[in-house]
Amino acid sequence: MKLVSRNFATPDSHKLAVYEQSGGYARIRKALEMEPQKIIDEVITSNLRGLGGAGFPAGRKWSFLPKGNPKPRYLVVNADEGEPGTCKDKYIMTYDPHLLLEGIMIASWAINSHTCFIYIRGEYVKQARILEEAIAEAKAAGYLGDKIFGKDFPLEVIVHRGAGAYICGEETSLLNSLEGQRGWPRLKPPFPAVEGYLACPTIVNNVETISYVPWVIELGGQKFAELGSERNGGLRLYSVSGCVNKPGVYELPMGTPLREIIFEHAGGLPEGRTLKAVIPGGSSAPVLTAAEIDIPMDFDSLAKAGSMLGSAGIIVFDDSVNLVEALAVLIRFYAHESCGQCTPCREGTGWMRKIIARVLDGGGRPADPDNLLRIANNIIGRSICPLGEAASLPVIGFVTKFRAEFEEYIATSRKVDAPATTSRMAAAL
Amino acid sequence: MKNDGYSVTNKIMADSITTEQTQPAVFSPAAFKEAEAIIARYPSRDSATLPILHLAQREFGYISPAVEQLAADLLQRPVTDIHGVVTFYTMFNQKPVGKYHIQICRNISCWLKNAPGLLEHLKNRLGIDVGETTPDGKFTLTAIECLAHCEQAPAMQVNDDIITNLTKEKIDTLIGDLK
Numbered sequence: 346m347k348l349v350s351r352n353f354a355t356p357d358s359h360k361l362a363v364y365e366q367s368g369g370y371a372r373i374r375k376a377l378e379m380e381p382q383k384i385i386d387e388v389i390t391s392n393l394r395g396l397g398g399a400g401f402p403a404g405r406k407w408s409f410l411p412k413g414n415p416k417p418r419y420l421v422v423n424a425d426e427g428e429p430g431t432c433k434d435k436y437i438m439t440y441d442p443h444l445l446l447e448g449i450m451i452a453s454w455a456i457n458s459h460t461c462f463i464y465i466r467g468e469y470v471k472q473a474r475i476l477e478e479a480i481a482e483a484k485a486a487g488y489l490g491d492k493i494f495g496k497d498f499p500l501e502v503i504v505h506r507g508a509g510a511y512i513c514g515e516e517t518s519l520l521n522s523l524e525g526q527r528g529w530p531r532l533k534p535p536f537p538a539v540e541g542y543l544a545c546p547t548i549v550n551n552v553e554t555i556s557y558v559p560w561v562i563e564l565g566g567q568k569f570a571e572l573g574s575e576r577n578g579g580l581r582l583y584s585v586s587g588c589v590n591k592p593g594v595y596e597l598p599m600g601t602p603l604r605e606i607i608f609e610h611a612g613g614l615p616e617g618r619t620l621k622a623v624i625p626g627g628s629s630a631p632v633l634t635a636a637e638i639d640i641p642m643d644f645d646s647l648a649k650a651g652s653m654l655g656s657a658g659i660i661v662f663d664d665s666v667n668l669v670e671a672l673a674v675l676i677r678f679y680a681h682e683s684c685g686q687c688t689p690c691r692e693g694t695g696w697m698r699k700i701i702a703r704v705l706d707g708g709g710r711p712a713d714p715d716n717l718l719r720i721a722n723n724i725i726g727r728s729i730c731p732l733g734e735a736a737s738l739p740v741i742g743f744v745t746k747f748r749a750e751f752e753e754y755i756a757t758s759r760k761v762d763a764p765a766t767t768s769r770m771a772a773a774l
Numbered sequence: 775m776k777n778d779g780y781s782v783t784n785k786i787m788a789d790s791i792t793t794e795q796t797q798p799a800v801f802s803p804a805a806f807k808e809a810e811a812i813i814a815r816y817p818s819r820d821s822a823t824l825p826i827l828h829l830a831q832r833e834f835g836y837i838s839p840a841v842e843q844l845a846a847d848l849l850q851r852p853v854t855d856i857h858g859v860v861t862f863y864t865m866f867n868q869k870p871v872g873k874y875h876i877q878i879c880r881n882i883s884c885w886l887k888n889a890p891g892l893l894e895h896l897k898n899r900l901g902i903d904v905g906e907t908t909p910d911g912k913f914t915l916t917a918i919e920c921l922a923h924c925e926q927a928p929a930m931q932v933n934d935d936i937i938t939n940l941t942k943e944k945i946d947t948l949i950g951d952l953k
């Protein structure tokens with residue numbers, strides 16, 4: 346079954362006429378006949394979860410908007426797609442921009458917002474252009490603008506390009522960035538639903554989350570919920586990359602077993618290779634061993650297993666991969682992307698980077714696995730935003746589950762006076 | 775994002791001391807009109823900062839102190855605020871870049887598909903290190919983070935285009951074709 350990926354292979358699927366032929370813009374027409382609260386109720390019933398990473402139930406988020414606040418409300422679509430291993434929102438924006446727009450229209454009607462920003466990563470130049478063209482088409486048809494579908498309800502959609510900062514995918518950093526500031530995350534509370542863009546009530550949702558909203562309206566909340574697993578409604582897009590035969594983006598039900606995704610949909614591993622490890626939900630999600638992949642891919646099951654579904658960016662490592670070096674890539678990334686506001690995150694990611702660099706340089710010390718764990722554990726719970734945790738959890742996962750590999754690496758590559766300058770780190774990264 | 779910690783503040787101070795006086799930057803009439811249209815789209819003037827800087831980079835190639843001043847005047851913001859924004863985001867070039875800005879992804883999915891080998895190949899082929907520009911001003915080489923094309927790794931960006939499923943041969947052909 347396909348929902349948001351249904352049109353991906355259709356020629357000219359990004360055009361309004363083609364979208365309407367496939368039943369597009371029928372759901373917004375239906376939604377405009379519904380009471381906004383009824384739509385929110387359907388989305389709650391649907392168990393549609395936030396697919397940007399945190400998995401917060403979409404309908405519940407929408408119902409946190411304060412009642413009786415006279416300020417304008419904003420909808421912000423998170424199209425930053427920065428989490429390494431994640432490449433799914435790109436398909437929606439490239440091949441079905443009108444689906445996203447229809448979702449935006451329904452969500453805006455439901456939450457009574459008249460301005461939507463799509464915050465899209467700066468590198469998505471092509472996708473930003475496709476979205477602009479789709480918006481222009483929708484405007485010309487009277488689907489956006491002063492009176493959408495003839496109804497006394499104005500709606501503008503503005504595409505806003507980021508400029509290369511992973512942290513701007515974090516919702517409060519994104520809002521600061523949208524306000525033209527450095528992308529420093531804000532302390533929560535207040536949550537964006539109460540005080541977001543320009544201190545106005547703001548709903549931030551991922552591209553994919555919003556793109557499932559038309560399907561919730563079409564199928565009804567109950568039916569959508571039944572397509573997934575318990576408390577995880579519907580389907581989602583899984584991005585699969587790394588050591589598999591058919592890397593790609595696959596739309597499958599919530600709760601699909603990880604083994605099935607890797608070995609059936611993504612074509613398994615190359616001939617002669619065996620599975621060593623899998624990151625199930627984007628680079629921030631703690632790694633799973635080959636023995637742990639018989640797990641339903643939904644938010645609750647992965648949380649129970651000590652990992653997270655996150656953005657469902659599945660990264661596969663086979664037996665040829667050196668996991669010490671793989672972790673070094675991740676540590677370097679988080680050290681680079683820490684915004685520097687909180688001391689534990691800024692300094693901690695920097696120290697972890699220094700330690701893993703010396704390990705790769707042959708100067709690792711027997712205590713270094715524990716040094717890494719100690720630093721990681723000292724970041725968690727002491728940071729403004731979840732990047733601190735996102736940087737720490739992979740370290741804890743890799744070092745704990747593959748400790749022997751770290752110890753062996755340190756023991757066998759150890760030099761007495763490791764020259765700090767001839768960095769294998771640089772070569773490995 | 776560049777994590778320089780507290781050195782960011784020092785850098786801002788150092789820059790403001792060493793910046794030599796340059797000619798003011800001026801938008802072409804067409805770019806100026808575009809800038810006004812951008813600003814009109816937003817409920818707050820500050821919110822137009824990123825799109826104005828993107829526009830300025832398209833017009834001038836990079837964001838010099840003079841371009842920061844231009845953006846500051848247009849947006850009615852202190853130039854130090856603009857500098858703070860420019861230094862936060864990796865996509866804004868503070869130095870001139872080559873005609874072709876080659877940015878290769880070095881993050882995990884690309885790393886698994888030999889991104890380090892391709893980066894070495896690019897360095898040798900262009901005869902420059904990461905962060906440098908060829909003497910003829912044609913190519914700048916940068917290593918960047920995930921481009922969200924992990925399923926088609928390894929990936930790189932050349933100006934506005936993203937090129938995927940890279941091999942050494944593919945890189946050679948491409949570089950040969952770029953005039």
Ligand SMILES: Cc1cc2nc3c(=O)[nH]c(=O)nc-3n(C[C@H](O)[C@H](O)[C@H](O)COP(=O)(O)O)c2cc1C
Nearest residue numbers: 395396397423425426427514515516550551554731
């Ligand atoms: C460091 C960091 C990076 C994030 N990057 C993204 C991103 O690129 N795209 C996204 O949709 N959400 C991202 N998120 C999650 C957002 O903060 C937020 O939870 C999400 O956009 C809410 O939408 P959803 O409920 O529909 O998932 C990120 C979070 C963190 C902490």
Ligand code: SF4
Nearest residue numbers: 684686687690728730
């Ligand atoms: S946790 Fe890290 S990225 Fe998040 S606000 Fe603090 S320093 Fe910045």
Ligand code: FES
Nearest residue numbers: 879884920921924
């Ligand atoms: S890791 Fe290179 S594109 Fe994602």
